[in-house]
Amino acid sequence: MRAPDGPPVTAGDVLLSIDNVSLSFGGVKAVSGVSFDIRKGEIRAIIGPNGAGKTSMLNIINGFYHPQEGVITYKGEARAKMRPHDAADGGIARTFQNVALFRGMTALDNIMAGRTLKMRRNMFWQMLRVGPALAEEVEHRHRVEEIIDFLKIQEIRRTPVSRLPYGLQKRVELGRALAMEPELLLLDEPMAGMNIEEKEDMSRFILDVNDHYGTTIALIEHDMGVVMDLSDRVVVLDHGIKIADGTPNEVKSNQAVIDAYLGVAH
Amino acid sequence: MAVAFDAAAKADTFPKLLVRNARLYGSRPSMRHKDLGIWQSWTWAQALELVRAYAVGLNRLGLKRGETIAIVGSNRPKLYWSVMAAQMLGAVPVPVYADAVADELSFVLAHADVRFAAVEDQEQIDKIQSVLDRLPKLELMVYDETRGLRDYDHAKLRAMDDVIAAGRKALAADPKLGEWLDGEIAAGKGSDPSIILYTSGTTGASKGVVLSGERSIQAATDTVAFDRLTEKDVALAYLPLAWVGDHYLNYAQGLVAGFCMACPESADTATSDLREIGPSFYFAPPRTLEVLLTRVMIRMEDASALKRKMFHYFIGVARQYGERILNGQPVPFTGRLLYWIGNVLVYAPLKNVLGFSRVRVAYTAGEAIGPDLFAFYRSIGLNFKQLYGQTEAFLYVTAQPDGEIHSDTVGPACPHVDIRIADNGEVLFKSPGMFIGYFKDAAKTAEVMTPDGFVKTGDAGYFDEKTGHLKIIDRAKDVGRLNDGTMFPPKYIENKLKFFPDIREAVAYGDMRDFVTVMLNIDLTAVGSWAERNNVSYGSYQELAGHPLVYAMMEKHIADVNSAMAADKMLAGNQIKRFLILHKELDADDGELTRTQKVRRGFVAERYAPLVDALYNGSSEADISTEVTFEDGRKGTLSARVKIADMQPVAISGTLGKAA
Numbered sequence: 001m002r003a004p005d006g007p008p009v010t011a012g013d014v015l016l017s018i019d020n021v022s023l024s025f026g027g028v029k030a031v032s033g034v035s036f037d038i039r040k041g042e043i044r045a046i047i048g049p050n051g052a053g054k055t056s057m058l059n060i061i062n063g064f065y066h067p068q069e070g071v072i073t074y075k076g077e078a079r080a081k082m083r084p085h086d087a088a089d090g091g092i093a094r095t096f097q098n099v100a101l102f103r104g105m106t107a108l109d110n111i112m113a114g115r116t117l118k119m120r121r122n123m124f125w126q127m128l129r130v131g132p133a134l135a136e137e138v139e140h141r142h143r144v145e146e147i148i149d150f151l152k153i154q155e156i157r158r159t160p161v162s163r164l165p166y167g168l169q170k171r172v173e174l175g176r177a178l179a180m181e182p183e184l185l186l187l188d189e190p191m192a193g194m195n196i197e198e199k200e201d202m203s204r205f206i207l208d209v210n211d212h213y214g215t216t217i218a219l220i221e222h223d224m225g226v227v228m229d230l231s232d233r234v235v236v237l238d239h240g241i242k243i244a245d246g247t248p249n250e251v252k253s254n255q256a257v258i259d260a261y262l263g264v265a266h
Numbered sequence: 267m268a269v270a271f272d273a274a275a276k277a278d279t280f281p282k283l284l285v286r287n288a289r290l291y292g293s294r295p296s297m298r299h300k301d302l303g304i305w306q307s308w309t310w311a312q313a314l315e316l317v318r319a320y321a322v323g324l325n326r327l328g329l330k331r332g333e334t335i336a337i338v339g340s341n342r343p344k345l346y347w348s349v350m351a352a353q354m355l356g357a358v359p360v361p362v363y364a365d366a367v368a369d370e371l372s373f374v375l376a377h378a379d380v381r382f383a384a385v386e387d388q389e390q391i392d393k394i395q396s397v398l399d400r401l402p403k404l405e406l407m408v409y410d411e412t413r414g415l416r417d418y419d420h421a422k423l424r425a426m427d428d429v430i431a432a433g434r435k436a437l438a439a440d441p442k443l444g445e446w447l448d449g450e451i452a453a454g455k456g457s458d459p460s461i462i463l464y465t466s467g468t469t470g471a472s473k474g475v476v477l478s479g480e481r482s483i484q485a486a487t488d489t490v491a492f493d494r495l496t497e498k499d500v501a502l503a504y505l506p507l508a509w510v511g512d513h514y515l516n517y518a519q520g521l522v523a524g525f526c527m528a529c530p531e532s533a534d535t536a537t538s539d540l541r542e543i544g545p546s547f548y549f550a551p552p553r554t555l556e557v558l559l560t561r562v563m564i565r566m567e568d569a570s571a572l573k574r575k576m577f578h579y580f581i582g583v584a585r586q587y588g589e590r591i592l593n594g595q596p597v598p599f600t601g602r603l604l605y606w607i608g609n610v611l612v613y614a615p616l617k618n619v620l621g622f623s624r625v626r627v628a629y630t631a632g633e634a635i636g637p638d639l640f641a642f643y644r645s646i647g648l649n650f651k652q653l654y655g656q657t658e659a660f661l662y663v664t665a666q667p668d669g670e671i672h673s674d675t676v677g678p679a680c681p682h683v684d685i686r687i688a689d690n691g692e693v694l695f696k697s698p699g700m701f702i703g704y705f706k707d708a709a710k711t712a713e714v715m716t717p718d719g720f721v722k723t724g725d726a727g728y729f730d731e732k733t734g735h736l737k738i739i740d741r742a743k744d745v746g747r748l749n750d751g752t753m754f755p756p757k758y759i760e761n762k763l764k765f766f767p768d769i770r771e772a773v774a775y776g777d778m779r780d781f782v783t784v785m786l787n788i789d790l791t792a793v794g795s796w797a798e799r800n801n802v803s804y805g806s807y808q809e810l811a812g813h814p815l816v817y818a819m820m821e822k823h824i825a826d827v828n829s830a831m832a833a834d835k836m837l838a839g840n841q842i843k844r845f846l847i848l849h850k851e852l853d854a855d856d857g858e859l860t861r862t863q864k865v866r867r868g869f870v871a872e873r874y875a876p877l878v879d880a881l882y883n884g885s886s887e888a889d890i891s892t893e894v895t896f897e898d899g900r901k902g903t904l905s906a907r908v909k910i911a912d913m914q915p916v917a918i919s920g921t922l923g924k925a926a
Contacts, residue, residue: 145302155534
């Protein structure tokens with residue numbers, strides 16, 4: 001596997017910071033006044049009970065939702081609104097809570113789709129498949145094959161994803177996100193609906209991605225065991241408010257977190 | 267071609283053959299491997315250059331003549347080259363099954379005294395490191411796949427690419443080194459040990475079978491001539507590297523004939539790689555053929571009505587005429603015409619899907635093959651043949667010549683092989699490729715050899731009067747007797763049951779008992795598909811296995827087997843009286859099957875003792891709790907209540923004959 005191009009990533013620098021961000025849909029406050037940061041090279045978990053605003057947070061980071069208040073600083077550049085294509089151009093890729101693949105296309109084509117932004121030739125040349133466009137496609141295919149090898153999905157290369165079991169679809173989706181060679185990878189419940197073995201595999205892949213490509217990862221996950229094992233730092237949301245932020249051990253012993261998860265006597 | 271064989275006879279070690287092939291077929295492919303989705307090829311000349319560099323690299327790390335080196339992993343070019351490079355130095359490779367659990371691995375590595383190991387990837391390194399305290403002699407592992415190993419302590423690790431590069435650099439810098447290596451190749455004697463293959467351990471702990479280069483090459487030369495294999499053939503190397511079959515069929519025959527060996531991308535892609543490579547020489551154990559056929563049949567169930575009708579009609583035509591056409595027997599003109607149409611519409615596309623379009627010679631062996639299964643593949647025009655052999659013989663003892671094919675025999679003795687049947691019915695042989703002895707076990711070696719140099723196979727068999735072919739019925743020591751004195755061949759009964767696609771595994775009991783009983787494993791693919799079509803819902807193997815409708819289905823199969831046996835007066839007493847369906851699949855990881863997927867009957871009887879007791883004490887169900895081992899070595903427990911069903915015996919139809 002090849003490290004991404006560009007300057008070496010030094011762990012510790014802030015890659016993305018969220019300052020005092022609030023988002024509401026009409027009268028419903030999904031996120032209110034949340035601040036936290038994601039540092040380069042770390043695995044950052046966002047956890048919280050159902051309806052805590054985790055997915056909204058992820059959607060804010062990749063520009064799908066626009067917060068009414070607050071500032072997002074990504075790679076030193078502050079902006080009130082991030083648009084999805086800005087996020088993608090800037091090296092943010094994501095997977096979805098409910099797998100969002102092109103169901104009729106093969107695993108290979110799905111992952112190739114992740115390379116779209118990296119294509120330099122226009123559609124006309126790509127359709128002709130000659131000369132420079134062909135050379136470019138070969139180069140992209142090579143990168144995609146590296147990802148297929150990395151995720152060990154050679155045997156399903158030509159299988160339409162709709163025919164794949166759920167665990168493998170999740171892996172293909174991760175592959176598509178990796179094809180963008182992201183700097184920041186957002187994973188929305190990567191282990192949801194998986195059995196223990198699939199979870200172990202997925203954990204291994206997440207750690208490998210972080211290790212090999214130096215990719216910064218922000219993930220939402222319900223399985224506490226997985227979160228505690230994988231992540232460097234954890235931010236906890238409850239009803240749209242940040243209630244804790246720190247290392248897994250700090251968070252685990254935080255009274256507010258315990259209350260949010262187990263409930264308190266009223 | 268004759269020239270090539272003469273030269274092969276003179277080259278008495280595999281490294282000498284490699285040198286010869288680089289000279290004779292220098293620009294022809296020797297090896298292919300699918301990597302990053304593309305088939306990569308290496309010619310014989312390239313392979314020689316690479317193996318020389320690798321050998322020098324290994325030598326600089328300390329590998330010397332007479333030492334052993336473990337080869338652990340799946341079929342990958344670099345592992346085959348590790349075998350060649352070791353042999354070039356006069357060291358002895360010891361391949362180990364890639365899916366062996368840590369205990370088995372440590373037994374072989376410790377028993378073979380290995381100082382070095384060539385391993386595939388992180389998974390194998392982790393496995394070896396977990397038992398490192400039992401392997402004090404192991405000094406260094408060289409690995410093929412670098413992934414995940416970056417942060418490992420490299421005191422005991424080297425990347426194969428680095429070893430090869432270092433060797434290449436040393437060879438370029440010092441011309442004398444090349445001469446030295448030529449000297450090493452020339453110094454290798456044909457009588458030296460060439461490889462140690464550990465047996466799968468069907469009967470007890472595995473033994474290291476030592477084979478010499480000279481004998482291996484002699485045996486391979488005979489069979490290459492027998493099947494007219496040439497440098498233009500292609501084989502897919504997908505069988506376990508540590509199994510004698512792979513070493514013989516692909517490695518030895520490949521080097522002797524100079525043909526190309528293609529390594530699949532991964533174990534899971536073998537089926538599609540088969541299709542892309544289109545091998546001309548193919549080997550598959552009956553189980554693989556069964557799985558393939560089951561898959562085809564299941565997919566045909568989902569096909570459109572027209573296609574399904576066409577398929578079944580022409581498969582019927584093939585059943586009627588196909589084998590006769592293949593055997594060169596007379597067939598009416600209409601038969602030939604229908605078969606020709608069937609070939610265009612069904613057989614050729616089917617063979618293409620299976621990757622058999624170019625298969626010229628194909629073998630199956632390892633266990634008895636169902637007559638229907640065998641006939642199916644032959645009828646669509648595939649020249650499948652049976653052979654009989656074992657590790658001690660370097661595979662071949664008998665093989666069926668073209669045109670003399672029977673599903674219940676294994677053919678006449680191979681060229682230059684002598685076979686004798688002992689008084690107790692055991693098959694003895696003496697062959698060109700036979701082993702030198704068991705590694706570090708002279709006592710066991712003496713045990714299996716007769717004073718006049720024949721090897722005891724441990725199999726009971728006889729020569730069929732009609733065909734003159736050898737027939738194997740069971741392991742000699744497994745043939746037992748019921749209390750009434752009837753001969754009881756458990757394997758024979760189990761095989762009859764396993765010929766039903768719904769039954770994956772069967773274990774028969776009856777020795778020193780009043781009657782015969784069986785434990786069954788259902789085939790999850792076949793029965794699962796049946797369940798889907800019949801709206802039978804199930805959550806797990808265990809649940810499906812215990813389903814009353816599944817029991818009813820099995821009862822029908824056993825009734826069929828019983829009536830077949832009732833027709834044969836020798837076996838009529840072996841009718842199955844009671845049976846049960848096991849709550850879990852028998853698995854090699856739990857020690858219930860060998861690595862070559864053979865049932866270890868004695869072990870199963872011990873492990874499921876409460877169930878065996880229940881089969882004989884008349885109870886209608888029994889509780890069982892067993893330990894299961896996961897692939898990473900962790901253990902868990904599985905408990906279940908298993909039902910036991912009774913069978914009505916079939917009237918013996920052979921009574922007239924008996925009275926007379």
